[in-house]
Amino acid sequence: HDGARLRATLREHQVNAVMHFAAWLSVGDSVKDPAGYYRNNVFGTLSLLDAMVAEQVEHLVFSSTAAVFGNPEETPISETHSTRPINAYGETKLAVERALPHYARAYGLRSVALRYFNAAGADPDGELGEDHAPEQHLIPRAIDAALGRDTFQVFGDDYETPDGTCLRDYIHVTDLASAHLLALDALRAGAGSTQYNLGNGRPTSVRDVLEAVERVTGRRVPLTMGPRRAGDPAVLYASSARIARELGWTPRFESLDVIVETAWRWREAHPQGYGEKRTY
Template identity: 60%
Template sequence: MSDSILVVGGAGYIGAHMVKRLRRAGFPVAVADDLSSGHREAVLGAPLHVGDIGDATFVDRLLADVRPAAVMHFASCIQVGESVVDPAKYYRNNVAATQVLLDGMRAHGVSRFLFSSTAAIFGDPRYVPIDEAHPKAPINPYGRSKWFVEQMLEDYDRAYGLRSVCLRYFNAAGADPEGELGECHEPETHLVPLVLQVASGRRPHITVYGEDYATPDGTCIRDYIHVDDLAEAHLLALRQLLEGGASARFNLGNGSGYSVREVIEAVRRVTGHPVPVVVGARREGDPPVLVADARAARLALGWQPRHADLDTIVAHAWAWERRRAAALP
């Protein structure tokens, strides 16, 4: 066993930020990614193993080569709508492939695992802010796939001693403060980069899906957390596992929410550009308010978000969007 950290999905949005943070903290890092949605250049020179974690032969070679002290798993399909029309893809990639990875870890004696989970495991909130005790009732295959893995991890801990930390994100946003990394999803489905693409001229307008919710301005409220703060929470959780800590589950958010309209106004304020808005119908399954209670992570990990201000999140994402827009033909 080495002291390397294996980051699965490390060429994607959050995984790449994690790779950069780990290397800055002095950890040797190896990345595994099939590059179906990740980007080779995003690993910033870290060793990259290209392959599918659902392939047991690839996983066996990977773990034998890296011999990691811990595995961090970010390699999931994440589009809620797609999961409804193609659930097989989500159960195959998010659940079955994760089990192949876990069984490979068992075979190679790797017993520490950090899992990128989601607020979607909670389904329609019964109360907000949402704490870890909130009932788990996912309403789409994406959320169910993540909840299945969380339950699998509980069973693997009891049966095999494989310790894990599941970190449940609310709305990841922002970009690397140094401008090297940011969101590159195709198609893009997240609000902040979509609005910024309007500001940069890459989109004609932003669609607001419903303005008759029971919120102050009628639009949905979400808890936006900076991707750099997510990486910091993972790093703190990793250190606890390496020091012998027990398995744990944490919600990650800032504990306050911003409406769709407030995000659009923040983009106008930060960029100085107009953002045309088109109002559309509500989307099925969009709760009015999703806000995290992240006190458990703050207390157990000593985690403190450093970029909680919406304008800061938007400013970092705007620097990345300008870089991307400038590179287009």
């Protein structure tokens, strides 16, 4: 949260817009350590916003999350749905979202908050992929299990869903990237601050994902059943009609098997992930 360093960086590189991706993002960890999540995700972002104001950087694309909605009252979820997070991660992202209109009115810092549903997949060209330490995202965990590295644990099979497991909306990272560019173009063209949901609009269960991994890899995914994880909503899937209507965005990678296939190809080519190159 080094405001002076942030200002110096913005000034040195003559930055005129910021895409802010950095955050802690584990739902489970946020329940265990809410204070840490508020310090990092909220205070850290406010430090960035203050540096942007000081250096007259007026455009921000902010990585938000479907976790701002909590347990939805209706699906698919539109941008006008009530926001009631059930975990500290969602609360921290919503806190920033609520600050952004005030920064726009007071300082002229306009922003687009992009509410990711479940980002997944890898660069189709094979250059970039997903590699966390420890890995907590469903698709790479399932692929690792298929490779014999671990047993996949399902967090709860007693939800009120067709197969008892959580329903999520998986969106390919390349489609997320294109939405960021469209959002930045809109801000530069004079658009006001707003929020957009980003998803495929298709509810997909944990079991659906495991079956897709088995189809794509030709391997069995060994699994165990565990209890529900604190802070996990039963169902989250998006309506992305607003960004389609206003910015012309539509996802190119709609097939779950294609999303899994890109992740699998990257993992095959990079069995140790980024290895020593990993910086987080």
